[in-house]
Amino acid sequence: MRGLFSTPITPLPGSFFHADPHYKGAIFGGEPLSGRLKALTDSWGFEMFETTSLGDVAGATECRMHDGFHAYEDIAFIEAIDPVTRQPVPDGEVGELVVTTLVDRMAPLIRYATGDLTTIDRSPCGCGRNHARFKVLGRASDQILIEGRSILPREIMSLVEVHTETRGALFQIVRTDREMATLRLRVGYDVxxxxxxEASLRLRLHDQIFAALGVPLAIELLDEQELLKLGPPHKIPRVTKA
Incomplete structure (x- = not known):
């Protein structure tokens, strides 16, 4: 299989590895592909493809256009619905991804709620496929509102990883309620x-995040090894209760 594009490897989120020159691409899943990791693998000559799931129904993967996940609509039909009213939202608007199986007679799920916030695009893709594409914005359960503004962990990741000390993008949103007056972050740094x-790093993080999101925030800094102890090995929950 070496030398063929179809030879994949699947790295763990946040891990780093030396690329074998025979590999042409890699499949990445488990959490969003960060901009820093994508830039790193681009420098190796790797093409990264994100993969996700359609609940318990099927899988979905990017194509070379990297413009959303392709749903296999011959086996599953996807929709986006309002998380509160449970009514369908127009394509292109944010809603919760729900999936209906079309071929599984053993578990004929209808509008299975995945818990993912998404937007759906049913226009033909540049790769030639005409099945719907969707983009995952984050988990509906992870969404918080700060002064009416929606915040998801994916937005925080890109702001944290650009600093040398916090490039591992280890952080948590500390939530007391779904709607809060202040965004509380717990950020791990490499000692x-x-x-x-620390005060200088905290100020840099504060200024950058505030400039991007425009909401009040408070940042707690921790040694990243201590932060990792708050979750399963090598991974922490992005949103946690106070």
Whole structure:
């Protein structure tokens, strides 16, 4: 299989590996592909393809257009519905992804609620496929509102990972309620990369996140090894209760 494009490897989120020159691409899943990791694998000559699931119904993967996940609509039909009213929303608007099986007679799920917030695009893809594509924005249960603004962990990740000390993008949103006045973040940093006082790092993070999101926030810094102890090995819940 070496030398063929179909030879895949699946790295763990946040892990780093040296690319075998025979590999042409890799499939990535488990959490969103961060911009920093994508840039790193691009520098290796890798093409990364994100993969996700359609609940318990099927899987879905990007094509080379990297413009959303392709749903296999010959086996499953996808819709986006309002998380509160449970009514369908127009294509292109944010809603919860629900899936209906078309071929599974053993478990004929109808509008199975995945818990993922998504947008759906039914226009033909540049790759030639005409099945619907969808983009996953985050888990509906992870969404919080700060002064009326929706916040999802994916937005925080891209802002945290750009700093050398926090490039591992280890963080948690500390939630007391779905609607809060202040965005509370717990951010892990690499002690070996800290070249200035914690207060300086906290200020840099605060200024960048505030500039991007425009909401009040409070940041708690922790040694990333201590932060990792708050979850299963090598992964922490992105949203946690206070």
């Amino acid at each position: 070996s990369r800290l070249t200035s006082p």
